[in-house]
Structure formats: C-alpha cells, structure tokens
Amino acid sequence: xxxxxxxxxxxxxxxxxxxxxxxxxxxxxxxxxxxxxxxxxxxxxxxxxxxxxxxxxxxxxxxxxxxxxxxxxxxxxxxxxxxxxxxxxxxxxxxxxxxxxxxxxxxxxxxxxxxxxxxxxxxxxxxxxxxxxxxxxxxxxxxxxxxxxxxxxxxxxxxxxxxxxxxxxxxxxxxxxxxxxxxxxxxxxxxxxxxxxxxxxxxxxxxxxxxxxxxxxxxxxxxxxxxxxxxxxxxxxxxxxxxxxxxxxxxxxxxxxxxxxxxxxxxxxxxxxxxxxxxxxxxxxxxxxxxxxxxxxxxxxxxxxxxxxxxxxxxxxxxxxxxxxxxxxxxxxxxxxxxxxxxxxxxxxxxxxxxxxxxxxxxxxxxxxxxxxxxxxxxxxxxxxxxxxxxxxxxxxxxxxxxxxxxxxxxxxxxxxxxxxxxxxxxxxxxxxxxxxxxxxxxxxxxxxxxxxxxxxxxxxxxxxxxxxxxxxxxxxxxxxxxxxxxxxxxxxxxxxxxxxxxxxxxxxxxxxxxxxxxxxx
Amino acid sequence: xxxxxxxxxxxxxxxxxxxxxxxxxxxxxxxxxxxxxxxxxxxxxxxxxxxxxxxxxxxxxxxxxxxxxxxxxxxxxxxxxxxxxxxxxxxxxxxxxxxxxxxxxxxxxxxxxxxxxxxxxxxxxxxxxxxxxxxxxxxxxxxxxxxxxxxxxxxxxxxxxxxxxxxxxxxxxxxxxxxxxxxxxxxxxxxxxxxxxxxxxxxxxxxxxxxxxxxxxxxxxxxxxxxxxxxxxxxxxxxxxxxxxxxxxxxxxxxxxxxxxxxxxxxxxxxxxxxxxxxxxxxxxxxxxxxxxxxxxxxxxxxxxxxxxxxxxxxxxxxxxxxxxxxxxxxxxxxxxxxxxxxxxxxxxxxxxxxxxxxxxxxxxxxxxxxxxxxxxxxxxxxxxxxxxxxxxx
Ligand code: SF4
Ligand code: SF4
Numbered sequence: 001x002x003x004x005x006x007x008x009x010x011x012x013x014x015x016x017x018x019x020x021x022x023x024x025x026x027x028x029x030x031x032x033x034x035x036x037x038x039x040x041x042x043x044x045x046x047x048x049x050x051x052x053x054x055x056x057x058x059x060x061x062x063x064x065x066x067x068x069x070x071x072x073x074x075x076x077x078x079x080x081x082x083x084x085x086x087x088x089x090x091x092x093x094x095x096x097x098x099x100x101x102x103x104x105x106x107x108x109x110x111x112x113x114x115x116x117x118x119x120x121x122x123x124x125x126x127x128x129x130x131x132x133x134x135x136x137x138x139x140x141x142x143x144x145x146x147x148x149x150x151x152x153x154x155x156x157x158x159x160x161x162x163x164x165x166x167x168x169x170x171x172x173x174x175x176x177x178x179x180x181x182x183x184x185x186x187x188x189x190x191x192x193x194x195x196x197x198x199x200x201x202x203x204x205x206x207x208x209x210x211x212x213x214x215x216x217x218x219x220x221x222x223x224x225x226x227x228x229x230x231x232x233x234x235x236x237x238x239x240x241x242x243x244x245x246x247x248x249x250x251x252x253x254x255x256x257x258x259x260x261x262x263x264x265x266x267x268x269x270x271x272x273x274x275x276x277x278x279x280x281x282x283x284x285x286x287x288x289x290x291x292x293x294x295x296x297x298x299x300x301x302x303x304x305x306x307x308x309x310x311x312x313x314x315x316x317x318x319x320x321x322x323x324x325x326x327x328x329x330x331x332x333x334x335x336x337x338x339x340x341x342x343x344x345x346x347x348x349x350x351x352x353x354x355x356x357x358x359x360x361x362x363x364x365x366x367x368x369x370x371x372x373x374x375x376x377x378x379x380x381x382x383x384x385x386x387x388x389x390x391x392x393x394x395x396x397x398x399x400x401x402x403x404x405x406x407x408x409x410x411x412x413x414x415x416x417x418x419x420x421x422x423x424x425x426x427x428x429x430x431x432x433x434x435x436x437x438x439x440x441x442x443x444x445x446x447x448x449x450x451x452x453x454x455x456x457x458x459x460x461x462x463x464x465x466x467x468x469x470x471x472x473x474x475x476x477x478x479x480x481x482x483x484x485x486x487x488x489x490x491x492x493x494x495x496x497x498x499x500x501x502x503x504x505x506x507x508x509x510x511x512x513x514x515x516x517x518x519x520x521x522x
Numbered sequence: 523x524x525x526x527x528x529x530x531x532x533x534x535x536x537x538x539x540x541x542x543x544x545x546x547x548x549x550x551x552x553x554x555x556x557x558x559x560x561x562x563x564x565x566x567x568x569x570x571x572x573x574x575x576x577x578x579x580x581x582x583x584x585x586x587x588x589x590x591x592x593x594x595x596x597x598x599x600x601x602x603x604x605x606x607x608x609x610x611x612x613x614x615x616x617x618x619x620x621x622x623x624x625x626x627x628x629x630x631x632x633x634x635x636x637x638x639x640x641x642x643x644x645x646x647x648x649x650x651x652x653x654x655x656x657x658x659x660x661x662x663x664x665x666x667x668x669x670x671x672x673x674x675x676x677x678x679x680x681x682x683x684x685x686x687x688x689x690x691x692x693x694x695x696x697x698x699x700x701x702x703x704x705x706x707x708x709x710x711x712x713x714x715x716x717x718x719x720x721x722x723x724x725x726x727x728x729x730x731x732x733x734x735x736x737x738x739x740x741x742x743x744x745x746x747x748x749x750x751x752x753x754x755x756x757x758x759x760x761x762x763x764x765x766x767x768x769x770x771x772x773x774x775x776x777x778x779x780x781x782x783x784x785x786x787x788x789x790x791x792x793x794x795x796x797x798x799x800x801x802x803x804x805x806x807x808x809x810x811x812x813x814x815x816x817x818x819x820x821x822x823x824x825x826x827x828x829x830x831x832x833x834x835x836x837x838x839x840x841x842x843x844x845x846x847x848x849x850x851x852x853x854x855x856x857x858x859x860x861x862x863x864x865x866x867x868x869x870x871x872x873x874x875x876x877x878x879x880x881x882x883x884x885x886x887x888x889x890x891x892x893x894x895x896x897x898x899x900x901x902x903x904x905x906x907x908x909x910x911x912x913x914x915x916x
Contacts, residue, residue, distance in 0.1 A: 007859075029535055371591065373540050373598055374640030378852040380538075390905055392857070409905075425540045426640070 023255040025386040026243040027419050031216060033180040034300040034307030042184055042296055043310040045324045051087055051112040051315030052353040054099045055080055058148040065110055067091050076124035076139070076291035079110050082150055084140035086293035086314045089114035100338060100355055104348020112315065123289030131203040131287045139286030144295050145171060145247070145276035148357040151283060155204060158268035166271035168206040169256060170197060170280055172213040172220070173240060173247035176340035179360045181296040182277050183220050184309040186213075189281060190223035194231050196284030201233075204273055208234065211277070212252055215239035244342065245417040249274050251386045263412035295356060299325055301363040303334050312354045318361055319350035329363045337362045342418040373426040381420035381430060387413040391420040391430045398437035403444060406437055414438070540639075544599030546801045550792030551606060551847065557788040561781035563614040570609040572618055576625040577605035584634045600639050600853075604628060607847060608647040611840060611887065612654060613665045620658050624650040644894045645854045651887040663883070698839045698883040777834035786837040793846025802850040805862035806869075810845035811836060813870025821878075841873065844886035854894045861900040868893040 055063040063080035067073055068091065075088040089112045096106035128135055136152035143149040158165055174182045186193060201209055213221060224237060238256060240246055246255065253267045253274060254260055261267065267274045275283075282292040293314055300307035304327055312321055318336065322329060329336060329350075336347045338358050381391035389410040397405035411434060420430040559567045581601045585592045608628055612621060631653070632646025633639070655662040777783060796802045818835040830838065840848075849855060849869050856865040869889045876885025 027535065371594055373595070374638065376540055376543075376600075376640045376852050377855070377857055378543070379857040382857070390857070393901075393905060422535050422537060425538050425543050427537075427539070 022241070023243055023246055023251055023386060024388055025384045025419065026245060026251070027384050027422060028242065029177045029244050031242060032178055032300075033174075033183060033217075034178060034298070036180050036184055036187070036219070036309065042188055043308050043325075045310060045312060045316065045321065047087060047114050047313070048316045048320045048324075049113065050092075050317070051089070051114060051313065052097050052109045052317060052351075053079060053083055053086065053112065053315045054097070054353065054355065055083065055094075055108045055110060056099065057082055058142060058150060058357075062108060065094055065108075067094075067110065069094055073112065074124070076293070078138075078140075082137070082140060082142075083110070084291045084293060085112060087112060087114040097353075098349035098351050100347070100352045100358060102345035102348070104352070109353070124291060125286075125289035127288045131199045131283060135286050136283060139282075139289075139291040141279065141282050141286050141292045142356045143276055144278035144282060144356055144359070145249075148355070151275070151279055154268070155273070157266075158273050159204065164271060165204050165206050165268065165273050166208065167257070167273070168197070168201055168204060168209040169253065169267070169272050169274045170209065170211040170235075170277050171247055171249070171252055171274055172211055172217075172277040173252060174214070174217075175242065175244045175247040176342055176360075177244070178300045178341050178362060179298045181298045181309050181359055183217050185278055185281065185296055186217070186220035187223050190220075190227035191230065192284060193224065193277060193281055194227040194233060196280040197235060198231070198233055199284055199287055200273075200275065200280055206273060208236075210236045210238050210256055212238050212240055212246075212256055214242040214246065216242050244419065245386055245415065248386065248415045248417060250413075250415065263410070292356070295354070295358070297321065297354060297358055298360040299327070299363075300360065301337075303327070303329055303363040303365055312358070314355055315353045317351050317353050318347060318358075321354065321361060322350070322363070327363060333366055335364050335366050337364070342422070343416055370427050372428045375424075375426055375428060378425060380423040380425065384419040384423050386417060386419060387415055389414060391434075395428065395430055395433060398433045401437070401440065403437075403441055406441070411437055411441065540598045540600070543801055544603050546799050547603055547796060547847065548599070548606065550795045550799075550801075551603075551610070552792075554785060554788035554792050554843065555606075555610065558610070558785050561784055565614040566610065569612070569614055569616070569618075569621060570606050573605040573609035573621055573625055574602050576622045577601045577629055580626055580629040584629060585638075588634065588638070590638070595639065598639060601629060601633070604633070604645075604647045607843075608650050610843060611647065611651050611848075612662060615664060616654075616658075616661050620654065620661060623657075624654045627653045640853055642853060643897065645848060645851050645890050648848060648887045648890045648894075652891055655882070655887070698877065774831050774834050777830070777838045783834075783837045786842040789842035789846060793842065796846065796850075802846070803859070803862065805859050806850045806855060806866040807845040809863045809866030810849055810870045810873070811841070813867045814841060814874055817870065817874040839877070839884040840886040844869070844873070844890065848886065848890055849893075854890075854897065856897050856900040856904070858901065858904045861897075861904040864900055864904070865893050865897065868896060 055065055057063055063083055065080045067077075067079050071091050073079065073085040073088060073091060075085060077085045077088075079085050079091075091110055092113045093111040094108060095111065097109040097111070098104055099107045099109065101107075125135070125138065133152045133156050136155065137150075141151040143151060143154070172182055172186060174180065197209055197211070200206075211224065213224070215221075221237065221239065228235070228237070240255065245251060249267060250261045253270070253272055257270070257272065259270055259272075261270070278295065286292065294311050295314070296309050297312045298307070298309050299321065304325075306326070308325060310321065310325060318338070322336075331347070331350060336350060337344045338347060338361055339345060340360055341362050344360070344362070375392050375395065377392060379392065382389070385391055387410065391414075394406060394409040394411060394414070397409055398411065403411075414434045416431055416435050416438070418431045421428070421432075424430060555566065555570060578596060578601065582592050582596055585595055605625055605628070608624055609621065612624065628646045628650035632644060632649035633642050636642040793802075793807055797804055797807075815832055815836060818830055818832055822831065836842070845866070849866060856862050869886070872889030872892050873885045876882055876888050882888070
C-alpha cells in the first residue's frame, strides 16, 4: 500500500541516516542496569547444603537418571544425559521437587548433598586444542540466554543442515531492563570471550562473526575492544540502539542481517549460528575442561537493597540465593520473578532451583491487581509487536481457543515478549493469553501426535488383521480346493468300490460315511 | 502467576491508561470548547455539562443493570468524552430534554446494547446525533445562536448573494446552512436566465454587485482571495452571473468571516496536540481532510458545480472536529494503517457527498456512521500481513 511504502522508504532513510540497524516494533524502556560489578569482580555464594538438579531437558522432557540414591557423584559427572553434577557429593534423593515453572509444579530432581570440600573446582577433563560437539555435550553446555537449548545439538543440527554455516552471531544484547549478568560477564571476562569466539569460529567454520551489543553498554564495549586489540579477530562489533526485545533471536537476526525468519525456522537454516555471549564463554570453558555448572544471576528489584550480579551454582534454590545475599522476601508480600521483568514469570515457590535459564531474580512488592478494561482497539499493541503481529486480533482467537485462527494471526511467531501488555491502555494481559494458547496448542499438537500414532497403530492392526484374514481365506480356499479334489478321489474310490460290490453282488453295505459332509474349515 | 501487564511500573514504563487517553482527548477539546463558548454561544458550556452529568448517570444505571463494576468503568472517561462530543455537535439551542434523550440513546443504543466499552461498532455520539436529527429535525437544524448575549433570530435568506452581512449581524445559521440556501437561490435564479453575459465576472470578480462587502479588507487581504483566483473557473461554462464563482465567493466570505472558523482552528490545534501526544495517528485525520480537499478542488476545477474554495471548505462545519476527534475514536475506526487511510477517505467522500447533494447541511456524522459499517470489512481486508506465518515457509 502506498502509505506503507512511503513509511518504509522513510524508515530506510532513517535507518541509513542512523547507521544502525533498526528493529521492527519494540519499546525503548528506561535503562536501569543494576548491580554491575564496580571492582571487576562478580560476587559468589558459599556452597549451599543441598543442590537440586531437575531431571528435565530444555523441552521440559523428563530425563532418566543414571545415578541412584546413596551414590557418590563427582563434580562434572553425568547424572542423566545432558545433566551434570554441579558439585561433588552424594545423591541423597531422587524425588519430585518444585522447579522453575510458572505453575510451580514439581518434577523429579536429583538432590545432592555436597561434600564439605566440594568447592574445589578443577578441570575435570583434558583441555582439547579444538572444541568439539562431543566436548560440549560432556560438559553439559546449554544456552544461557533465554531458551536454554542444548548447545551441542544446536551446533550439530546447524552443521547437519546441508547449507554451510556462514555467520556466527554472538548475542550480547541484554535487552530486558534490570538484567546485567551478561554485561558484567563481558566487563570481567572480555579476553576469554574473544578466545571463546575464536574457538567457536574454528569449530563451526564460520567465516564471519558479529557481536551484537547495545550501544549503551559502554564499559563492556570498551573491554571487548581492548581484548580485540590484543587478539585481532575477523569480527564486527555491532552496537545497537537499545530497544526491547532486541535480544530475541529472531528479532536480532532480522535486525542484523535483514532476513526475516518464518515461524518455526531457525537461524541456522539461513547459515547463522546465534549464540549467547555467556554460552560462548561456557563453551570455551568446556574446551579447557570445565563443565558448565554455574551461571551469573542478576538480583534486583525494588525490594532488593543492593542489586548484585552473583555467580550461582546450578541447583541452588532461589531462597538460598536470596538468603545469602541478605534478602528475606516472602511470597506473601513479594513477587519473585525470574527470566526477566518482562518475559519472565513469577515463582510459585522459592525452593525452585536456579538453572541455566535463570538470568535474574527480581523481587518486587506484590502489586495490586488491576481489573483489565475491554480492548479499545487503539492498535498500540500492533505498533510495538516485534513480530509484526496484530495482538488485539490474535487475542480474539486466542481467547476463543480457536487454534486455526490463532495460527492464521501468527501465534507461532509470538515471542511472548510482553511489549503488547506494556503498552495496552486497557491493561489486558495479552502475553499471558498467548502463552496459554501456545501451551494448549503444544498440548493439542502432542495429542494430535498421539492420536496420529494411535490411528497409525489402528490402521496397522487393521492391515494386519486383514492380511491375516486374507491368508486364512486363502488357506481355506486351498483346503477346499484340495478337499474337493480329495472328495473326487474319494467319490471315485467309492464309486469303484460300489461297482465292485455290485459286481460281487453284496448288498446291504453302504460306505457313504466318507462323503464330505462339511466344508473343510481350517 | 501474575500477569506481565502489571510490571509496566516495575520497569519504569509509563503506560498510558484508557483514562489517560480519554483525558488527553478531553484536554484537546478544551480550547475549542472555550472558543465556541466565547465567540458563538456560551450555552455550549451548559450543554456540555448537562450532557456529561446525564451521561454519567445513565452509564451508572446501565452498568448497574448489567451488573458490572460501576466505578472503574465509569472512570474510564469514554462516556464523558462521548457526551462532550455529542454536546458539541448539536445546536446550542437544543432543548435540554432532547439533549438528554440523545445521551440516553448514546449510552444505551450506541454503547451498552453492544456490550459496552470497546464493543460498539458505531461511534456512540454519532449514533445519538443521527437519532436526534431524524427525531427532532427542527430543533436539530435550528442554529439559533446567542451572540453577544442577545437572542437573535435566524436572519432571512440572502436574496442577493454577495451581500454578506458581517457576522454579528447574521447571528443565525451556521455558514453551511447559509450556503445551502444560497445554493438553492442560485439554482432558482440562474435557471431561467440563460447565459447571456459571459466573461463579465471573470474579469472583475470582486466588485460586481457587492462593492461594499466582498472587498472588505478582511477578505481582500487574506491569502484566500489569491487562492480563489488561482482556481481554474472552468473553460466551458461561464454563465451570465457565473453562479459558480458567485457561490464560491459567497462561501469564502460566509465561512471565513464567521467566527466558526476560529472554532475549527481550535479543533485543529487540539487535534495537532493529540497527534504530538501520540494519542491518535495521522492516518485518519490526514485522509479525511485530504479527501475532502481533493474533492472540493476537483469540483472547483470542473466548474459546473457550485463549490466552496479549499480552505473555507476545510474550516467549515464539523469537518475539523470530525476528522480529529470523532473519526479517530479507536473503538469504531479501522485499526490497520491502510484501513485507517481508507476509512478516513471514505468519511471524506461521504461528508462531501452528503454536504453537497443531500438535504442535510453537514454530513460528518452520517459519513462516520457509514464508514463504521465498513470497518469490519476494512479490518478483514487490510490487516497487516503477518510476515512470519507458516504460509511462507519453504
Ligand atoms: S508478546 Fe507476542 S504478540 Fe505481544 S508484542 Fe510480543 S511478540 Fe507481539
Ligand atoms: S493495546 Fe490493548 S486496547 Fe489497544 S488495541 Fe491492543 S489490546 Fe486493544
């Protein structure tokens, strides 16, 4: 449409003028980045007395433990495929415990009591000259960004996928307000990060590397530049105007490369490997032989006196993290949110353990619930939607649980960023509705799969039965044919006998019993 | 699990509430209302107050009947705004009971019948306006206006077109009403007199027949004159008295010399404020005004229809308030940008057609209602393509 074209031209002009890729939609939010390390150190915690490691993979599928209760495990030992013991100690239970989930549900977890001197951490594997997928898997490296994908299989799939990987995109955009874990990591470990990028580029044979970073992370940019001076690499440091949610993978790819991904398409399909900066560092550590057993968590929020970035061992409960940092919130008066103030969720239990995707713990006083007003069709939500959706239209279908309609309006492309919620003057919880709709869609798909499988089984069984029936029929036919043949033979024989009898004049005997009186049923 | 929506405050994002939006719109209405009250008729203030109070009462009753929470919905401001707009659209002399009847219609028929805020397909204020003008055609078109404190009767129809008295002597109809009469007079007078003196007018347009008025400094000095002269008068038909130019000049004078133009300008100012405050987008007002402008220009250049020059056309009647305040009501307007442009263009076309070819002097209300009907279609046709759908997957 002409107006759209004009807007697009203006947009391009503006983009060119600013010399920075502009993203579609999104919001410019006030930037508080609390808890940045002032002295170049990231806080640490003392070892908790329990570590709870959920037996779940990033899809939420259950893992089968390869350890048993009472067994001793070593730091870095595998507890289940893809799950690494984050401290040496003994397994004291494998039981359901609350996990990081909006519903606060419980899942099977391996509970470890760490050894007294379990804090000693050394490389558990030999350092290898070149990073391999094998090594990533043994060290349990998973994405430390949002989704927590298993990095080894991500790389594996990427290299499997016919097309050559071309670009390594390092995601250092921490677009959510109030989270600064990646930024502090870059400030403290810039040199290692550059090394990590070098390893990853060698491993994936990427020709080009782009570090996407927000242009207001001055300290981190300076640190990276300094590190780059020491070790020149063929990479571009791409500063971006801070817009939420610039760090979402699809949005970032779109912004950096100008390529629009379809729903369900991964950047690797376009030859782009997108890796979070913290994950890259973890990959490097795995090359050196260190398993991935901790991450940096930003602790912030209005009820946190001193915001801080702290390195937390996986399996430490949120309550423990809060306690050790001197906070004592209760869920009655506070809401504790993980995963980011916007795209995260509130915890239902503080006993939930920190996992690879726990980028932040935000503690706020409980806010009064506001009754949402009806939608006034102001269309602000469509203006800010980074996926270019029409949230208010989608809302109708999502509320009506019309999955076909929701998909037509792009439910699959919704990244659950919460921008639409934030601008909605009526205060409608659009994102939550979409999240539910996606969940139920996933469930539906699962059910469909089950149903399909059942149908397949049914058809197979039908086929099998039909085949069996056909075989039976065939056999019967054969038998009958044989029997008819046989009966002829018998009849002949009888006739002969009769003739003979008649010839011998011996009346009174009839040997007709042998005449087939029934069909040969087999 | 609590909602993400609550966290607007946490991240320091100043979300605009419905009440805030409505508040801004009302704020933008204030200058226009004040200008209206001071230059045209102070009773408008009373009307606005009566309308708002009545609307709040009716709304409260209806919410009670529908068993909804009264306070939050009463406070969202939408009904106050609608009442205010309705009061501005009806003649200030409308009897209070009729205004209140309009409010009842607006709240009941226009809003709650469809399920309240956000559900109504038609602009409630315009529904009420339409019902009022159909039910009380006399009072609704009787612009007995109280100027300078004295009740002045509606003056007699101008028999000599260009003899346009100054505003304070008119004290009657709105400019559009006068234009309508003028048009019928032109029609009557030019019909029998065949074109006999062509070209007379084109040479000296300003001095013919009305030396005293058409060349008043006010009109002469304004850029409108230049603009009008620039307008091609049509190659073919320049009839005797050139009714087109006659009408055009009359219209120019009638509109530009009436204080209504200040009211329109005040609405425009309010609208621009809304644009900059990010309450409305430019699409609807721009396309409404542009369409009306193009249509009047086109008619002017065709030269066979009596028409109003551009600027007066834009400053006349309810066009400004319609384009910026009524057509932009998000609930009943199209949502996509293209849809908004078409919606606005439709309003422009219908306004023009109703103004020029129907029995009603002003067509904004009906134009808005007519386009409201088209909104579902527009929304269906012009929803932005969702680029990341499965359809495009390879
Ligand atoms: S939550 Fe989904 S619909 Fe809402 S703005 Fe984000 S991507 Fe768009
Ligand atoms: S922002 Fe809220 S009120 Fe506005 S269109 Fe979207 S859902 Fe409706």
